[in-house]
Amino acid sequence: MAGGFAVSKSGADGREFKGRITWYVWMCGIVAATSGLMFGYDVGISGGVTAMDDFLELFFPSVYARKHRARENNYCKFDDQRLQLFTSSLYLAALVASFVASRACSRFGRKRTMQAASVFFLAGTALCASATNIAMLIVGRVCLGVGVGFGNQAAPLFLSEIAPAHVRGALNILFQLNVTVGILIASVVNYFASRAHPLGWRYALGGAAAPAAVLFLGSLAITETPTSLVERGRTDAGRRTLEKIRGTADVGAEFDEIRAACDLARALGEEEKPYRRLMRPESRPPLVIAIAMQVFQQFTGINALMFYAPVLFQTMGFETDGSLLSAVVTGSVNVVSTVVSIVLVDRVGRRKLLLEACAQMLVAQTAVGAIMLVHVRANNNPSQSWAVAIVVLICVYVSSFAWSWGPLGWLIPSETFPLETRTAGFSFAVSSNMLFTFLIAQAFLSMMCSMRAFIFFFFAAWIVVMAIFVLTLLPETKGVSIDEMVDRVWRRHWFWKRCFADDYDAARVYDNC
Numbered sequence: 092m093a094g095g096f097a098v099s100k101s102g103a104d105g106r107e108f109k110g111r112i113t114w115y116v117w118m119c120g121i122v123a124a125t126s127g128l129m130f131g132y133d134v135g136i137s138g139g140v141t142a143m144d145d146f147l148e149l150f151f152p153s154v155y156a157r158k159h160r161a162r163e164n165n166y167c168k169f170d171d172q173r174l175q176l177f178t179s180s181l182y183l184a185a186l187v188a189s190f191v192a193s194r195a196c197s198r199f200g201r202k203r204t205m206q207a208a209s210v211f212f213l214a215g216t217a218l219c220a221s222a223t224n225i226a227m228l229i230v231g232r233v234c235l236g237v238g239v240g241f242g243n244q245a246a247p248l249f250l251s252e253i254a255p256a257h258v259r260g261a262l263n264i265l266f267q268l269n270v271t272v273g274i275l276i277a278s279v280v281n282y283f284a285s286r287a288h289p290l291g292w293r294y295a296l297g298g299a300a301a302p303a304a305v306l307f308l309g310s311l312a313i314t315e316t317p318t319s320l321v322e323r324g325r326t327d328a329g330r331r332t333l334e335k336i337r338g339t340a341d342v343g344a345e346f347d348e349i350r351a352a353c354d355l356a357r358a359l360g361e362e363e364k365p366y367r368r369l370m371r372p373e374s375r376p377p378l379v380i381a382i383a384m385q386v387f388q389q390f391t392g393i394n395a396l397m398f399y400a401p402v403l404f405q406t407m408g409f410e411t412d413g414s415l416l417s418a419v420v421t422g423s424v425n426v427v428s429t430v431v432s433i434v435l436v437d438r439v440g441r442r443k444l445l446l447e448a449c450a451q452m453l454v455a456q457t458a459v460g461a462i463m464l465v466h467v468r469a470n471n472n473p474s475q476s477w478a479v480a481i482v483v484l485i486c487v488y489v490s491s492f493a494w495s496w497g498p499l500g501w502l503i504p505s506e507t508f509p510l511e512t513r514t515a516g517f518s519f520a521v522s523s524n525m526l527f528t529f530l531i532a533q534a535f536l537s538m539m540c541s542m543r544a545f546i547f548f549f550f551a552a553w554i555v556v557m558a559i560f561v562l563t564l565l566p567e568t569k570g571v572s573i574d575e576m577v578d579r580v581w582r583r584h585w586f587w588k589r590c591f592a593d594d595y596d597a598a599r600v601y602d603n604c
């Protein structure tokens with residue numbers, strides 16, 4: 092399985108680990124990242140499908156009638172709780188599934204959890220694509236949601252564990268890159284499927300089978316991670332796997348570190364369960380940061396756009412074709428800008444990227460809101476030049492999200508927890524993401540109906556809160572080894588250091604932070 096190029100890498104304490112970036116590691120990484128593709132395809136497909144007349148006429152005839160009523164209010168024509176439930180039910184199911192998935196990951200391994208994800212996804216796809224009533228659609232979406240919950244918990248963990256340390260960031264962002272590629276593919280599929288009458292929507296929903304099948308078949312060829320094998324008592328198999336993925340038998344130092352980490356986690360786990368340990372004061376800084384990063388990521392308003400871009404563009408007065416095409420444009424900007432993040436994140440640092448993005452998003456959101464307020468009245472559409480200006484501003488907004496809050500929402504929670512609480516802490520990040528994705532999916536169309544153009548000012552106001560959060564509470568973690576976070580980051584931070592007072596006294600410190 093050798094391939095790639097010869098390297099050695101440094102462990103957390105500066106020790107040299109021998110091995111190369113083998114083709115096998117890349118193959119495993121690419122297969123696992125397909126999980127992101129499944130997630131992204133789903134995010135991108137629902138908006139287009141819910142804008143298709145054949146789909147609306149069959150399942151949501153009242154929305155169909157309202158959409159075609161000549162004098163209907165632009166902002167409210169898609170406001171329907173059941174239509175929103177079609178999109179949001181997936182995320183509610185994923186939220187519940189992510190807690191089960193974190194246990195499945197420990198008990199059965201990352202690889203099996205990803206396989207289970209692909210099976211749920213295939214079942215959900217079959218149900219949705221062949222649905223003849225709303226119940227079938229919703230049950231299908233719930234199966235897809237379980238697939239997303241399992242995949243999102245297992246894949247980032249898998250990627251981190253097989254990666255040599257010096258390419259761990261790049262391999263991690265591969266997941267988010269796949270999410271954005273999935274969203275883009277879905278917009279292209281929507282564009283063509285919307286022309287195929289009356290079955291286009293079935294093709295669009297059925298297309299989700301492709302990434303799921305790739306993940307299922309690919310996962311038969313990939314390995315389990317060495318950490319997961321050692322964690323489950325299969326020490327020899329763990330060592331053999333490490334030798335295979337590093338392309339050398341000289342893996343003693345790295346294997347010792349994996350074994351020591353597993354021993355420590357096991358010992359601490361016997362003393363106190365990881366979820367209880369997370370309630371300790373010293374766990375509070377990374378826990379608050381992990382949850383806040385995910386909540387704020389969703390309050391940028393990104394998924395209002397990703398789910399409902401075609402609907403939103405129709406609201407702004409675009410025809411069905413134009414609105415789907417605009418979604419393809421914003422989807423492409425999303426992919427390219429995520430690549431920018433891979434290049435910049437370890438050079439520029441996390442805080443600068445996040446703050447720059449806040450400024451860019453604030454300007455774009457406020458300008459879109461102002462144009463909508465002045466030029467899009469309830470019953471008329473903007474002129475073509477204002478419509479183009481809106482699409483350009485939305486691209487400005489998406490690009491800044493994609494090189495900041497998108498990937499860093501996953502990266503920062505994965506690098507700030509100490510090992511003993513890392514997986515439990517990360518599952519809080521996944522479930523917070525799903526919860527707020529669900530809330531936005533469920534509430535956005537109603538919010539747009541009642542708030543109208545002010546919806547953009549609502550998200551803009553959150554961006555100000557996020558910037559204050561980054562300035563005051565988010566420390567820079569660029570270049571800091573994961574195992575040095577406590578001493579080099581938290582103990583030096585003006586606010587969070589109170590959780591780590593030298594004269595540690597559980598009761599007093601708890602009160603302080």
Ligand SMILES: OC[C@H]1O[C@](O)(CO)[C@@H](O)[C@@H]1O
Pocket residue numbers: 134267270271274388393394397425497528
């Ligand atoms: O690229 C946008 C996508 O990225 C995420 O924020 C995180 O993976 C999704 O919630 C969103 O749909």
